[in-house]
Amino acid sequence: MADNNTYLEINLKNLASNLNFLRSKINSNTKLLAVTKANGYGSDSIEVSKFLEKKVDYFAVAYTSEGVELRKNKIKSPILILHPQIGDFDTIQEYNLEPSIYSFMILNEYIDKQCNIPIHIKFNTGLNRLGFSKKNLTKLCKILLNEKITVNYILSHLAASEDIKEESFTKKQIEKFLSICDEFENLTNKAVKKHLLNTSGILNYSDYQFDMVRSGIGLYGYGNNKKYESKLKPVHSLFSSISQIHEVKEGESVGYNRAFLANKNCRIGIVPIGHADGISRSIGNRKGKVMVNNSLCDIIGNVCMDMIMIELNDVNIKEGDKVILFDENSQNSEKFAEYANTISYEVLTSISNRIKRKFVK
Numbered sequence: 039m040a041d042n043n044t045y046l047e048i049n050l051k052n053l054a055s056n057l058n059f060l061r062s063k064i065n066s067n068t069k070l071l072a073v074t075k076a077n078g079y080g081s082d083s084i085e086v087s088k089f090l091e092k093k094v095d096y097f098a099v100a101y102t103s104e105g106v107e108l109r110k111n112k113i114k115s116p117i118l119i120l121h122p123q124i125g126d127f128d129t130i131q132e133y134n135l136e137p138s139i140y141s142f143m144i145l146n147e148y149i150d151k152q153c154n155i156p157i158h159i160k161f162n163t164g165l166n167r168l169g170f171s172k173k174n175l176t177k178l179c180k181i182l183l184n185e186k187i188t189v190n191y192i193l194s195h196l197a198a199s200e201d202i203k204e205e206s207f208t209k210k211q212i213e214k215f216l217s218i219c220d221e222f223e224n225l226t227n228k229a230v231k232k233h234l235l236n237t238s239g240i241l242n243y244s245d246y247q248f249d250m251v252r253s254g255i256g257l258y259g260y261g262n263n264k265k266y267e268s269k270l271k272p273v274h275s276l277f278s279s280i281s282q283i284h285e286v287k288e289g290e291s292v293g294y295n296r297a298f299l300a301n302k303n304c305r306i307g308i309v310p311i312g313h314a315d316g317i318s319r320s321i322g323n324r325k326g327k328v329m330v331n332n333s334l335c336d337i338i339g340n341v342c343m344d345m346i347m348i349e350l351n352d353v354n355i356k357e358g359d360k361v362i363l364f365d366e367n368s369q370n371s372e373k374f375a376e377y378a379n380t381i382s383y384e385v386l387t388s389i390s391n392r393i394k395r396k397f398v399k
């Protein structure tokens with residue numbers, strides 16, 4: 039464990055509040071699936087899933103091992119595996135997980151392993167990532183009927199639901215999904231349940247919520263739009279503290295490769311968190327800032343594996359003072375992500391296991 043003063047705070051009250059906000063955007067009979075892949079977006083998938091279990095209808099994770107981990111920790115809700123791999127199906131069956139079937143190769147594997155768990159069928163409607171295409175429908179439905187496979191849901195995933203400039207593209211994706219659903223139901227002669235929307239989809243295209251919606255980032259407090267900043271509350275806060283302060287003289291350098299050269303006398307603080315903990319090396323050399331004592335301090339020099347150095351402009355800052363990388367009040371992880379030209383998703387999921395998680399209940 040990194041030092042005790044470096045920790046990720048997971049605010050479960052905020053998680054509950056975000057869930058309520060998202061629920062307020064959907065009909066009471068629409069199911070809500072919580073996405074807890076990638077360790078619950080870098081939080082703690084077990085704690086978060088336990089907290090959410092009675093409050094949501096479904097969970098989804100990316101990989102089979104993530105679903106197994108939830109089952110081993112007594113999560114009983116249905117768990118969708120978004121991206122099962124060849125070789126996973128004995129485990130999927132054993133742990134009662136629901137695979138998203140996205141290709142004929144994966145479907146054949148499901149059949150060869152004589153699985154009888156319900157499945158979700160994924161269609162590609164424009165993201166061009168995973169999924170069957172519309173032209174596969176006839177062959178696909180024939181196999182499903184012949185093999186008497188129970189399809190629990192069909193799904194697709196939007197490419198740009200957060201981007202209002204891409205509204206016409208998104209509408210086309212939705213239309214394509216609708217026509218696939220129609221044809222699927224005609225070919226199988228049966229109504230099928232559907233899910234399409236991720237967080238931004240819920241916020242921007244709630245008419246297409248169908249039977250279930252899938253939220254990840256929204257539960258963790260981000261809506262990919264300033265509009266929702268007052269409604270959604272960040273769940274993750276990353277804190278550290280100042281281990282040591284140095285007075286650096288004009289002409290001296292700081293850190294590896296002497297990347298910071300002092301052009302005047304200054305005070306610097308050493309903070310015990312580094313690129314091994316998910317602090318991108320690209321935010322060294324004054325690209326990124328952290329908050330100490332209500333003052334924003336530049337990260338100076340290169341980000342090290344286990345620490346960063348910051349410039350202290352406030353003379354009152356002392357060793358042991360709290361350092362805020364991101365939190366609800368000073369700068370959130372979306373702002374912190376901008377320093378590295380990335381998005382909150384990457385900042386949150388990069389936080390290493392070395393960092394202790396503390397929960398606010």
Ligand SMILES: *Cc1c(COP(=O)(O)O)cnc(C)c1O
Nearest residue numbers: 073195236237252253254255256
């Ligand atoms: C990760 C993921 C989501 C969650 O998206 P958010 O933008 O975090 O709500 C939903 N659906 C699929 C298929 C995903 O891979």
